Structure formats: C-alpha cells, structure tokens
Amino acid sequence: MDEQVTQAAKKPKRKWRLPGWSKILIAVLLTLALSAGMCCLLLGRSGIAMVQTYLLAKFAFVDTGADLDKAVDQGLDAFVDALGDRWSYYLDKEGYQSTTERRANNYVGIGITVDTTREEGLLVQSVTKNGPADKAGIVPGEIIIAVEGQSIAGDAREGAAEQIAGEEGTQVTLTLLGEDGSTRDVACTRATLYNASAAGTLLEGNIGYVRMKNFYSGSAGSFRTEVDSLIEQGAESLIVDVRNDPGGYVSQLERVLDYLLPEVPVFTHKPRWWFKTVYMSDADCIDLPMVVIVNEHTYSAAELLAAQLRETREAPIVGELTSGKGYSQVTFPLANGGGVGLSTATYCTGSGRSLIGEGIIPDVELSLPEGAAIGGEDDVQLQAAIDLLKQ
Numbered sequence: 053m054d055e056q057v058t059q060a061a062k063k064p065k066r067k068w069r070l071p072g073w074s075k076i077l078i079a080v081l082l083t084l085a086l087s088a089g090m091c092c093l094l095l096g097r098s099g100i101a102m103v104q105t106y107l108l109a110k111f112a113f114v115d116t117g118a119d120l121d122k123a124v125d126q127g128l129d130a131f132v133d134a135l136g137d138r139w140s141y142y143l144d145k146e147g148y149q150s151t152t153e154r155r156a157n158n159y160v161g162i163g164i165t166v167d168t169t170r171e172e173g174l175l176v177q178s179v180t181k182n183g184p185a186d187k188a189g190i191v192p193g194e195i196i197i198a199v200e201g202q203s204i205a206g207d208a209r210e211g212a213a214e215q216i217a218g219e220e221g222t223q224v225t226l227t228l229l230g231e232d233g234s235t236r237d238v239a240c241t242r243a244t245l246y247n248a249s250a251a252g253t254l255l256e257g258n259i260g261y262v263r264m265k266n267f268y269s270g271s272a273g274s275f276r277t278e279v280d281s282l283i284e285q286g287a288e289s290l291i292v293d294v295r296n297d298p299g300g301y302v303s304q305l306e307r308v309l310d311y312l313l314p315e316v317p318v319f320t321h322k323p324r325w326w327f328k329t330v331y332m333s334d335a336d337c338i339d340l341p342m343v344v345i346v347n348e349h350t351y352s353a354a355e356l357l358a359a360q361l362r363e364t365r366e367a368p369i370v371g372e373l374t375s376g377k378g379y380s381q382v383t384f385p386l387a388n389g390g391g392v393g394l395s396t397a398t399y400c401t402g403s404g405r406s407l408i409g410e411g412i413i414p415d416v417e418l419s420l421p422e423g424a425a426i427g428g429e430d431d432v433q434l435q436a437a438i439d440l441l442k443q
Contacts, residue, residue, distance in 0.1 A: 102127075124388060137395050139379050145389035152391075155268040155300070157247045160220045162240040164190065166213075172229060173197040173204050174212055184240040190228065197235070198227035218242050246270075252278030259441055260287030260340075261434070263427070264308075267300025267353040272307035279311075279338065289341040289441045291434070292361070295371065295426055299352020302380060302399075306331050308357060312338050313364050317402030319356065321380065324396055331402075342367040343437040346412060347420075350374045359401050359412055368415040370437045378408030416440070 095103070109120060125144045132142040143151055153159055163183020166174040174196040179186045196212070198204060204212040216224055225239045249271035252262040260282035264275060279290065299305075302321065309318040310333040319331040344358040344367055355374045361367040379395035386392060400406040416436050424430035 121388065125390070128386075128390070128392065132392060132394075137379065139377060139381055139393075139395050141381075141393045143383075143391045143393070148383075148385070148389065148391040151383070157249055157266070157269050157271065157274075158244055159247060160242055160244050161217055162188075162190075162224065162242060163245050166196070168209050168212075170195060171206060174209060176228075180245055183245055184243050188238045188240045190226075190238060190240075193231050195229040196226050197229045200225055201227070220244050248274050250275040250278045252282050254282055254285045254287055255291075255438065257438070257442060258286050258288040259291060259438060260285075260289065261291045261293065263293040263295075264297055264354065264357075266298055267304040267308070269301070269304075271300060272304045272311070275308055276311050283338075283340075287340070289343075290338070291343050291345065291437045291441070292357070292367075293345045293426070293434070293437075294350050294354035294358060295345055295347040295433070296349045297351065297354035298349075299354050299377070302353070305353040305357060309333055309360055310337075312342075312361065316364050318360055318364070319402060320400045320404055322398050341441060343440050344369045345433050345437050346371040346374050346414060347433075348372045348375065350412075352377050352380075355407060355412060356399065356401065359405070359407060362412075362415075363401050363403060363405070368437075368440050369412060370416045370418060370440070371414050371433050372417065372419055373413055374407070374411040376407050376409050376411035378406045 106120070106124070109118065109123065125142075129142040129144075132140050162185040163180030164176050164185045165178045167177050168174060172195050176185075176190060176192050176194050176196065178192055179190055196204065196216075199212060199215040202208075202215075204215070216226070218224060220242055223239050223241050225237055227235060227237050229235050247265075249265045249268065250262055251265075252260060255261050260279065262275065262278050262282070264271070279287075282290070302319070306319060309331075313333045314337045315333060315335040317330050318333045320328060321331070322328040342361055342365055344361055346355070346358050346369055350358065350371075351374075355377055358369055358374070362369055378398055378400065380397045380399050381393040382396045383391050383393040398406065398408075418433050418436055420426070420433060421430050424432070427434065
C-alpha cells in the first residue's frame, strides 16, 4: 500500500490553462475597467454627466440634423462663464485662429485702420506703409462704400471687415468715395503684415512719447527700438502710454521692465501648481524721468507695467482707474479646433502688491472729453502728462 501510494504521488499532475484569447480578453477588460475608474476620479460625476449628455444627444436625440458642434461651442462658453472668473474665456475655432494670429502681431489683410461710425461705409483712418492698400493708392480720408461691388452702407458696415479680410494672396476690390465726392475702384492683394506694437514720437521739449498697443509677440523688441530711437533724437524724458492696452505675455512684460528699471524685483508670479517666481531686472536701465498714461481699458501686463514704474521709479500716473486684474491666463488648444483660456496663476508687483479689485488710482485722474481721440488735439490726458514732465 505504501509503495503504490508513493508511485501515484510521483505521477505528474495536469495543469488547467486559460486559452490565449481569454487572456487577451481579460487584459482588455481590466484595462477598460482601470481606465473607467481613472475617468471617474478625474472627471467626477459632473464631468461624466457632460460626456453622457453629448453621447445621448449624438445617438438618442430624435433630430438627427441637430448641430452638435454649435451646441458644444455654446455649452463650453457657458461652462467657462459659469466659473465666475471674468478673465477666463472660451474661443470657438474661428475665434481661436483669430486670437492666435493677433497675438503673433501678424495679420492677413490690406493694411488699413477704419472708423465704422460713418453711415456711408468705412472711413480710412490710417494706411500701413508699403502694405497692399498703400501700394493700391488708398489714402486716409477716403471712405470704403462697397466691397466686391456690394454696398456696405448702413447696417452692412458690421460685416464689412470680414469681407475685406481673407486668405493671403487673394484679391479684393474696393469702391472708394473721395473727399471731393468722386468714386473709384481699387484692387488690393491681401498679404501678411506685421503689426508693430509700439510707436514713438519726439514731442516739443525733448519729451519722448511711446504708445504701447499690446504685450504680445515681439512687443518688447518693438518698444525698445522706439525708445532707443527717441533717445538718439534727444529725448530727455519719457511718456509711456498704455491706454486701451490689453496686456499680453509675461515674457514680454519682463523684458520691458528689465529695460526700463534698475536691479529690483519687478514681477511676482504664483501658478496654482508651482512655486512662486520673483522676476528681477538687472542694473542696466533707462535713466529718464517718466510718466505713464492709463485708462479703464488698461489691462494685465500694461496695468502692472504702470504700477511697477510708479513703485520703482516713482513715475506719476495720469488717466482713469484701471481694471484691477491680478490673474494670468493660459490658452489651451482643444480638440474641436477652439481654445479655452483659464486663469492659472496670480501675479503682483515686485513688492508683492496685488491689483485685484483695486486697480491703479492715477496721481492725476482725468478722462478724455467725449469724441476726443488718443493722441489728438483734445487729448487732455497726454497734455497733463506733458505738463508733469515740464514741472
């Protein structure tokens, strides 16, 4: 008995094995379960509900002709708006492309700025030198009354800019009304144009005046070029005009502050998921008396520039109470071709002062008269800045 048991124990046992396809199936199911679990953790019930709603609309909604892309655009816009942050935003595909182009300080067009208040059409205010409109002979003072033979008078003016814009290399025909009452047709070939973000002028009394339009790509270089040129012309003081300036990139702001200021902390940045960064300028700087002009539409980097010039150089500020922005945004591209700009960090001056909810109270509070233009004869804010430098 004992021997037989020993022999039986020595016989190999047969092992049960899963078929190969079963292993693959189990691996796939486990992966899906893990992915679903991760989605639940990341999205939460509200996020999953949004995905469910889209899928139900796509596969269960009775109207198969419904425009789901439009619904997503409106839904995303409402979602970002409901965050309660006035600085965050959603851009649809066209808006994202337009914003990206604008922030590059390049645009495709014919090189004109227009006034839309004239009933007859678009009044040409300025023409970009060597741009398509300039080459076609268009001059300030003329009024565009038709695009491709279609009148743009009255309410049609609202869509006229989009009609004039188009792809690079294509042609657009404009009908122009001259100041003498004559009309003529001109053809312009659309081209990519560089939009200089800074423009300088030497005023009477050797006062350098620089208007900063934005802090987007290339703006720091543009600003420095203008100021250097003014100094070469004999400028002994400087007015920095950031009225209607929407701000822009931190990198450009840092370079402008470094150029203008001595070795001090100039900007403090604190992202949600990273450490606080304090930006420093070096000792090399422009040593000129300065005044800054602002208004209610001075935002972001432009607003902080004004605050830092007053904080470091005691530069007086002229104009109106500014917007009080203290969040920086990152614009994230989305799968639908659009983009979402979310506030991801707080910022403040080099000393740590936040502008959120406060803005900048000017040393000389002054508003432009109704109908007055920036840089025009009735620009009382510019005149006040000049008077401060003459004291």
